[in-house]
Amino acid sequence: MVGGVVTLLFGICQHAVPKQIIDIIRVVTNVNYEPIINKKFMITFVRHAEIQLFSNFIDRYADAELLRNRTEHITVVVPGDIFAGAFWDSDPFAFNRVINNGCIWYNEYKVNEIGLDQEECYACIAHELGxxxxPNQRNPEHQQDREIYADRIACELGLRDSMISALHKMIDYYQQPNGAADDNxxxxxxxxxINVLA
Incomplete structure (x- = not known):
């Protein structure tokens, strides 16, 4: 429960968290929570500092015009976290707007199982930011339109080909015999x- 409070604290914080507070939280919760911040743009991924993928994404796209003037603090949720039950284990990445004003699900095991490379992961992160x-993401009746819109954000960051290859790999994965009933x-x-992107 304490870890959840820590996540909420960082999720709403608009200023840098003092190192002394982070050290106290690390001792109390035995979890290394630190906001992953880049000074060039203000999107903040809040999560264990060891998730290098998100730090690298920030470094790579720090100057992207699309991401300038954004002030969101986005918690990265991984399997075992307090908010993990809000996501499907079968998804490598996902976004939930309701929890903590915005969370990205990251399942490294599923990423590796599907075989996504770093560029494809960047495309997926950009898609979740999409x-x-x-502006219409709260409308559940147009889910596919929302997915297509989110893909456009990856394209605007120059990740169109990586988005397409990631989707192909997901199709190959979900076509395996042990797929779930809704995989078709x-x-x-x-x-x-893919057809829209192509």
Missing amino acids: HMMD VRIENLQER
């Missing part, structure tokens, strides 16, 4: 997104 930036619908939706 959900955050979508998921595969059709993924293919439609």
Whole structure:
């Protein structure tokens, strides 16, 4: 429970968290929570500092015009976290607007199982940021339109080809014999997104 409070604290914080507070939190919770911040743009990924992927994403796209003047603090949720139950384990990445004013799900095990490389992971992170930036993202009746909109954000960051290859890998993964009952619908939706991107 304390870890959840820590996540909420960082999620709403608008200023740098003093190192002394981080050290206290690290001792009390036995978790290394630190905000991953880049001074060039103000999107902050809040999560254990060891998730290098998100730090690298910030370094890579610090000068992207699309991300300038953004002030969101986005908690990165991984399996085992207090908020993990809000996401499907079968998803490598996902976005939830309701929790903590915006959370990105990151399942490293699923990323490796699907075989996503770093560029494809960047495309997926950009896609999830696209959900955050979508003015219509709260409308559940147009889920596929929301997915297509979010793909456009990856394209604007120059990740179109990586987004397409990531979607192809997801299709290959969900076509495996042990797939869930709803995977046929998921595969059709993924293919439609590829068609739009192509």
